[in-house]
Amino acid sequence: MIDLKYLEKNYEEATDKLIKKGVDREVLDKLNSLFITHKEALKSYEDSKAQQNQLSKQFGTYKKEGKDIAPLKQEIDELKIVINSKQEKAREISQQVEEYALNIPNFPDDSVPNGESEDDNVELRKILNPKEFSFKPKEHWELSEINGWIDFGRGVKLAKSRFSVLRGDGARLERALINFFLDENRAKGFEEVAVPFINNRDMLQGTGQLPKFEDDLFKIEDENLFLIPTAEVPLTNLYNDEILRADELPKLLTAYTPCFRKEAGSAGRDTRGMIRQHQFSKVEMVAIANPQNSEEIFQMMVSNASDILSKLGLPHRVVELCYGDLGFSASKTIDLEVWLPGQNQYREISSISTTKEFQARRAKIRFKDGKKNSLVHTLNGSALAVGRTIVAIMENYQNEDGSVDIPEALKKYM
């Protein structure tokens, strides 16, 4: 959630940023005026309430002293009518404030480049050169028809479209990658965590998937539970509503989980192959950080993911997202895009974001900052998306006969 006091005090600056991120000015006007109205309504309610508390105390004293309490009671009774209506009004406005506020995206960082879409993202650097093939490289789904690693048809039979089955060396490769990624992350200081793949509504709200993106989530019927769309949710919310000591920061966490996404709105995109599935494996990094050094940690997370790709010998590029392409919770995001020779293009394989205080405010994650309690910064990033890494390995390590070599770094894992 954005800081509403900041919005109020720096209204022009704040709205400029959010409008560039696609928020309507009217919505912000409305939110800001609701916020101010709420403060006034609350103050008015609290003043009356203070008066009532005072009179109630008197009531006790009067009774003890045997004085006549009838007039006092009448006074309180009348006051209570006023209080009740004031309270209801304040509560009503407060709910509206919340409703609006929870649907406002994060402020982009000042360093984020301008631009409206994916096309305006800025390439920072390329790492490793794409290999020259002496034949026309195939796409991964063509290769899987030859080597049998991915069974798309039976995935659809078991569940529905956008589900698939890994078999034989394909399944072993997935397992090897998960272990490789977790080991790499652990070597960088991340604690390995195994988490529930189902989280409740409060947690999804804490990281920003709810209330706005409920349509993108698989919900458990008759329960207040959802399949997680990313391990960012359980890992970040591990510290939901907690106050950490400054000396335990940063918390560096990593977990393997399957991720479940409805992919509502992406009909027709990447329908063929394993690029966009309802269920996919991912190893995630999360950092709960002191704002003082969260930028450093952000860069560390980017290099970690990039290093892993390099160790696998996968050519990739580092791209900074522009205003328009930033996700809801992100203040700044860097994507890693891996080269897919079959598709002849770079495709996203990792996305590293800092949300600054945005998630911390929603999830109430604080730390003892000297005398006072301050919000932490939360960061998350994939290291890496497993399904897409399998695709990348298949396409980059393919031979003319459709067989696929295993990268050197993975040999000890399979």
Added chain:
RNA sequence: CGGGAGAUGUCAGAGUGGUCGAAUGUGCCGGUCUUGAAAACCGGUGAGGGUAAUACCUCCGGGGGUUCGAAUCCCCCUCUCCCGGCCA
């Protein structure tokens, strides 16, 4: 899923209608003492809002109710523990 008990500050644990945001112990921070440490003693120490700082408001699992007044009484929900059933 059935039967019973419970949910209070870091933790443990008092508090059953009024001055209780809450005894006591413990933990933590600071001080005295000490060459240093321990022990002992003294002081401080929950969260959110509000304010220049105070006042002030809210919070004793969550929601609603009774009452002038609720941690305390009533209702609903959630969760935890014990017993039984089912089960990896």
